[in-house]
Amino acid sequence: MQAWGLVVLLVSKALGHTSEINLTEEDKASGFLHSQRALAEVTEMIRTSHLIHKGLMNLQKDYIEEISGDMVFGNKIALLSGDYLLSNSCVELANLQNQELVELMSSAVRDLSESEFIGLRDSQNNPLPSPPKKEKDEYSFQFSDDPLEPVRIEDALGNAQAEWTLRNILEAGSLLGKSCQGTLKLAGHSSDLQEQAYRFGRHIALAWQACLERQPFISGSAGPFSLVSAPVLFTLEYNHGLYAEIEKGYHNINDVDFDEIRRIVLEGPGLELTKKLQSEHSDMSFEFLRKLPDTEARNAILNILAAME
Template structure:
């Protein structure tokens, strides 16, 4: 598929070699003991010593391990009537300010937070865990070492995630002020975004149904529900951009409860006003649940015991959280950005330490763009929010790595470890 070739070319150009040798010694947890960058496996020669493992390279090497790229922008999709329709209508939107354009660009542009990697992780987990010998040959993709059903599942994961992103990119036309842009364009963009997202969601429904495994359908549907719930957590501006809740002093917080059954909705007690819990809940709903449930479902398809399925869930969920912490930290690792996430972990910890800063957040009640980002940026740099976020990320990485250790040593496991290392602070 030409598109994916293009992406790979672009990716090679983007590979940057970091001079600093952030090295394995920094990795806490069981993964540190293991030689991550052994060149013993045929594919996974990822980096040479002394170079920081690069994200893009880790991902593109991993893609080779599980066969062709997992991108759902495959021929089938390009040839579909509906997608052609959407593409046609998208062209009408060029020049307008509709956020759908940005979403579409992000889908094709291969940045660090590309969602293509989600399906990839599902496939890598599938391959790393192997499958029960009882599964007939017909259902296996021998060359790649994954089941056809697992590949379909990986596609479903990507579709669900993309659908959610596309729906998130709607413009609220109900706000007193809808920002720049022609209202007709905005309405049309909303229509296309809504239908496009629905199309992906509907396709994921029928793909799931084709797997003929009802427990799996239930689990994955609950992930769709979690994503929808995520958009309602906490305070929002008029465009539904999230704002952190006012930090509560410790004695005023409720007791938190565990999420014992992932088919039930995530309990919300004790979440608001507690930086860490709120961050975790927000990103479990928005990301962790889907990746975790997908990994768990992949293991279910392979016929693994439910104990291992649970481990799969934990791996996916903690990996997603580590990933999110990594993204949150990025805003504070380069030159000062014009804006950054107001619900990122560094800011959340900073607000908790200095509750009076919440006044700055309140300026964003109408729109997050009204916030004084510079003042918040300075406040984060002055406090220990960044350090706490790194600690948070290390904890999630180490939990994910513990699960990884229970898989047999193979190229897929190495590739997963490399992806984890690539986002290490």
């Protein structure tokens, strides 16, 4: 699990707060505000609740031959645990008594929900890539810099980079970006700096995701992996025949031959393009960090980015 809360706190500490903030709000020992710590906790709770809810299984008899009591109980625990964390995050957020922040973080939860309704899914709600476009077109899909504006998905599906970016901004980048923006809002920083922090959060989340998605394709790897990962999507764009293997997962993703897909990906340009994509987002994250004072918090974020290389 990505430590979104840690990144939020590091950004908070690296930039500090303006003189307009009451000094009693600051935690002298840590170097950031009590409200910023609370926001970091909210971020982690929202992120964790989403991951727990994603673990729910479809227990229809059409898909599972024998449904055990343990499976039903596990689903109930996952549902209740995720709901508990999400409800607690709402309470913590309300206690900060900042209407603009509540609206901002609510839009992040909206994006997490929308990420579960993009494109095709198998019977267990695992995402499947959209059929690749017949002709490779240039990546022209753009996201608005307005964090409250809903994302239009129509033009992204079928384009490898656009679809990957869409899925991962909604599922990860939006939450981290808006949390980074929100923590500077609490510290009284300008709207311009808040927007820069929002873009930074998006880019570091995407760089992190691209790094993680390269791991299943290192030498000696085995087992299943995400079929909407960047290496697979980029390979699909150059080898449309790969989609025939992916189509086997419409009923159940376990019907897919992951070893065969891994072999095809390793032979194609997908991994190299994923590495390039990661570098692009890392570079855009560095642009924001270069503007920050040389502090331990800034250096810690730089170390996180360096560890991805």
